[in-house]
Amino acid sequence: MELLTHLWEMDSDGLKVIVGVALRLFIGARRFYRRGWGGLQHFRSYLPALVTLLVEGILYLVANGLILWGLVGMIF
Template identity: 45%
Template structure:
């Protein structure tokens, strides 16, 4: 039960950190006029493609983390409900 919470927090933080890192790289790649600077066309295409994949992976991590946290809350509520029913039966 607690493993769902730990996994959820780890994956959510990892996804948010990945998004932050990608956006930070993109920000610092911009010049004074706001245009991104690349050494060649190929590096531009490759970097943008990798960053796009990284963002989708980050979204997946965040969603998986949130679902794991949701599962934890559902399990906790179910366990508490069972405990209340057992106490009422006594």
């Protein structure tokens, strides 16, 4: 735990970008493997689709925010 805290404080901008890109890759892979022959995402029912898309949308926004925050920190 101390190692993660030390890394976060030491080079937090680069770590933010890496975590943001990793989140985007994770979400993209999940979306890719849910697609069927027609290119649409397939879910078992409406409620899991709604919850999954909501959580992934929020994580996608967080990932974009981390990437921007890290890049701005690197520049300035």
